[in-house]
Amino acid sequence: MEHIRLPKVENVRLLDRVSPRRSRVGTLYLTATHSIFVVNEAGVRNETWVLHSLVFSAEKQAATPSGCPLIIHCKNFQVLHFVIPRERECHDVHLSLQRLSQPESYEELYCFSYKPNVDEVERRQEWDFLDLKTDYSRMGLPNSLWKLSPVNRHYKVSDTYPADLFVPESATPPVIVGSSKFRSRGRFPALSYYSKENHAAICRSSQPLSGFSARCLEDEQMLEAILRSNPCSDFMYVVDTRPKLNAIANRAAGKGYENEDNYSNIKFQFIGIENIHVMRNSQQKMLEVCELRSPSMSDFLEGLESSGWLKHIKAVLDAGIFIAKAVAEEGISVLVHCSDGWDRTAQVCSVASVLLDPYYRTIRGIMVLIEKDWVSFGHKFSHRCNHLDGDPKEVSPVIDQFLECVWQLMEQFPCAFEFSERLLITIHSHIYSCQYGNFIGNNQRERIELGYEK
Amino acid sequence: MEFAELIKTPRVDGVVLHRPFLPTVEGTLCLTGHHLILSSRQDNTEELWLLHSNIDSIEKRFVGSLGSIIVKCKDLRVIQLDIPGMEECLNISSSIEALSTLDSVSLMYPFFYRPMFEVIEDGWNSFLPQDAFKDLESMTDEWRLSEVNTDFSVCPSYPPLVAVPKDVDDDTLRKVSTFRHGGRFPVLSYYHKKNGMVMMRAGQPLTGTNGRRCKEDEKLINATLRPGKRGYIIDTRTVNVAQQAKARGGGFELEANYPQWRRIHKALERSNVLQDSLIKLVEACNDQNHSMDRWLSKLEASSWQSNVKEILTTACLAAQCIDREGASVLVHGTEGTDSTLQVTSLAQIILDPTCRTIRGFQGLVEREWLQAGHPFQQRCSQSAFSNTKPRVEAPVFLLFLDCVWQILRQFPCSFEFCESFLVLLFEHAYASQFGTFLGNSAADRSKLSLPEKTVSLWSWVNRPQELERLSNPLYEANSLVIWPSVAPQSLLLWEGVFLRWNRSSKCLDEAYEEMVHIIEYNKELQNKVNSLRRQLAELETEDPLLQES
Secondary structure, eight states: OTTOSOSEEEEEEEEOSSOTTSOEEEEEEEOSSEEEEEEEETTEEEEEEEEGGGEEEEEEOOOBTTBEEEEEEETTSOEEEEEESSHHHHHHHHHHHHHHHSOSSGGGSGGGTOOOSOOHHHHHHHHTSSOHHHHHHHTTOSOSSEEEEOTTTTSOSOTTSOSOEEEETTOOHHHHHHHHHTBGGGOOOEEEEEOTTTOOEEEEEOOBOOTTTOOOHHHHHHHHHHHHTOTTOSOEEEEEOSOHHHHHHHHTTTOOOOOTTTSTTEEEEEOOOOOHHHHHHHHHHHHHHHTOSSOOHHHHHHHHHHHTHHHHHHHHHHHHHHHHHIIIIIOOOEEEEOSSSSSHHHHHHHHHHHHHOGGGGSHHHHHHHIIIIIIITTOOHHHHTTOSSOOGGGOOOHHHHHHHHHHHHHHHOGGGOSSOHHHHHHHHHHHHHOSSGGGOSSSHHHHHHTTTTO | OOHHHHOSOOEEEEEEEEETTEEEEEEEEEEOSSEEEEEETTTOOEEEEEEGGGEEEEEEEEETTEEEEEEEETTSOEEEEEEESHHHHHHHHHHHHHHTTOOOGGGSGGGTOOOSSOOSSOGGGTTOHHHHHHHHHHHOSSEEEEOTTTTSOSOTTSOSOEEEETTOOHHHHHHHHTTBGGGOOOEEEEEETTTTEEEEEOOOBOOTTTTOOOHHHHHHHHTTSOTTOOEEEEESSOHHHHHHHGGGTOOOOOTTTOTTEEEEEOOOOOHHHHHHHHHHHHHHHTOTTOOSTTHHHHHHHHTHHHHHHHHHHHHHHHHHHHHTSOOEEEEEOSSSSSHHHHHHHHHHHHHOGGGGSHHHHHHHHIIIIIITTOOHHHHTSOOTTOOSOOSSOOOHHHHHHHHHHHHHHHSTTSOSBOHHHHHHHHHHHHSOSSSTTOSSSHHHHHHTTHHHHSOOHHHHHTSHHHHHHHBOTTOOOOOOOOOOOOSGGGOOOOHHHHSTTTSOOHHHHHHHHHHHHHHHHHHHHHHHHHHHHHHHHHHHHHOHHHHHO
């Protein structure tokens, strides 16, 4: 509460996005968690609530005769244009909002103070609602080909990986540990999806620390183990979701990609999805186009194209399709990685899963998928979604793109999904709002440390 | 002239047909005077029954002794016929070329078509001007139906009966017709019941470089103004183009002569530009590259979406003048047969809920396009695949249908018909077994005796089985004026026409069927609830014991 300099301002005007003449006058309140704009017109009370944690930026513009404009951009793309009568008041609201929307520590996040009317037992139960082990059982695991490995139970092998990981039956702990030392951040090849029907699997990892010529016997054995877990095929794909140039550049830093000569029976493939910085800029440009006042059709189409946003969406979808086809049509296992294996890898594995398995198109299924491939496998939600005031270079709409890919699929296959667009929008909104503890922190270990279940 | 003369080879066996979404099939190809028919050998079913008049252009390809003919249709479908034997292939292709480029209208299929269904209601009589006028009479007595053009001598492109202000006599009309392009004097297009305001349309005034004026023309349009009120003239040309028109005898209404009218210029593209736009759009849609890189800029370069936006914006403007400003409107371009009609007909979709019913829309097309003299024969002689330089062809009507589809998409519950009806009209405007879209004017239709010698599209459409297929299950009749959004984000590419043959609509069709079932089931349940409620009410009145509880 100490960050609220001014809890109430009267005679604030909220401009209508489409026609500036149609504005409403009301009172703006600031609470610990929300901004609330209340309009009382002809006895009808109308409230607009905006979560502080959903505020992306608050911009104070130069004062005009009618007041001082304050433009709020939200992370769910809502834009509110307030005009506050006195500049002093606007200044106070602006500073308050800036501080309230950019928490400095995790404890300040909304989820730690959000207390809905749910009793303790129910609340605990809900955390157990999505048990990932159940999803693996659904796939038929563990079985004779894949087993649960205890190697990362205490996050000692990779602190960004989950505690429970499935590996090929023939992969021994020394092989796994050896492989993890050869992978960026210890993120060794682990199972994402297993197809009961033909034993093909999607595995994920980070880039190998191969540099120009380094080799690692255990890593090669790890891939061989994955291959052997698919008795129906004699080779596997290794898919690097980065553009070739970026991957080559990584070699100079001692990282890189798999050399087909060193790994037996792999077919290597670059898919070429751009990195988080390109995606961040792309979304920014696209939002600018969408906010143009009265664009001509040319302005709009040209702007949309130059943002490249749809091109990136297509790249992610194309990659998902390649992997899904490899598994479903060719019956071939795939190992997917990017640099760290927590951005493009997550996108591509989860899109492929949605294409392959109707379960992930149910309401429960999509939640399980996000819990598995994003939350448990260490997608850096807090960094990417800027939960705390952190490094702007880490911020990127990676999960946004995945959600949009799902939406694109829903548009083409309306009968194939149990949920509607509204679920995707709700999930998107809460990934950014931190109203719930699901997406706080950057990996499983961090989340447990923060005591999210409490 | 016998068709047989043009058919070099009437029949070839062993022809393989490739079509979008369906498996290839082999059969016997037959050429008749009007159709290209492929019967499969399996059970003699007709796999293909294509009107020659639906063919835009053909391409020949040879691989060894196998010739392929690629047939590009006006409805944007592309099919391929593999014909064994080079000679047969060459004969077939030159026969098709001859048969699909016939000049004379009376050789077209509608004159030979015998309907397989019983004509219950003759579409040629369904939307007569005199009947439309009766509706007008019930709302206002300020107008009369003039017969000045009964023999089409005053205005060759107008219908025989036109609605004009009551106090304007036929002599005045004759004088005005000499002052308007093509003799197209201002006539009533639409009467807005809510406030009595009207929309009129005409050709450009022939002011010329001398600033000629016509008092009768001024009297005519001033007669539509209420005392003390102003009207708007919407000119679908830029100010410059309107100025330049003077050099060719045309021009615009001078403020000095029309002080009560405010002129607004909202430029819409001319016909020749529109044909180019369509060709570029279809090229972009058929690009097999499947790359995202240039898709949007190719779409933008075609300007098709821009054209849609501009037309919708102008129609909204006209509608706003009438409904919001409470003013009468006069719309014209140069000839008054293209962009003018796009504006007046779209404005009515916005303003008048009747135009959103199936019959109402048919009536709208009849009044504002067919009878109003849009030169269909010329405009729809070639479509996007023509390989001759466009002269008079232009997708003016298709653009109108696209705009209607945009509004339909934004207001899915306000239209009694669904998208398929619009696609159907697009198809039949370009090639049809019905005579509705033949000719360029009511005069043409009368001269060719179309009502006597051909069947009307409306006769077929208005049969219950067709109506059911074309109805919108989401329709909820309302009396609203609906205002579409013209923001670029709100206007989509009409996939149902432009991507129809590129992408299977199977999943979307399934979803549509599902929706229809849900709505039907909902209606059934609602009826059941109502019937049970009635039973309960009856029981309550009968049994006093029940009343107590």
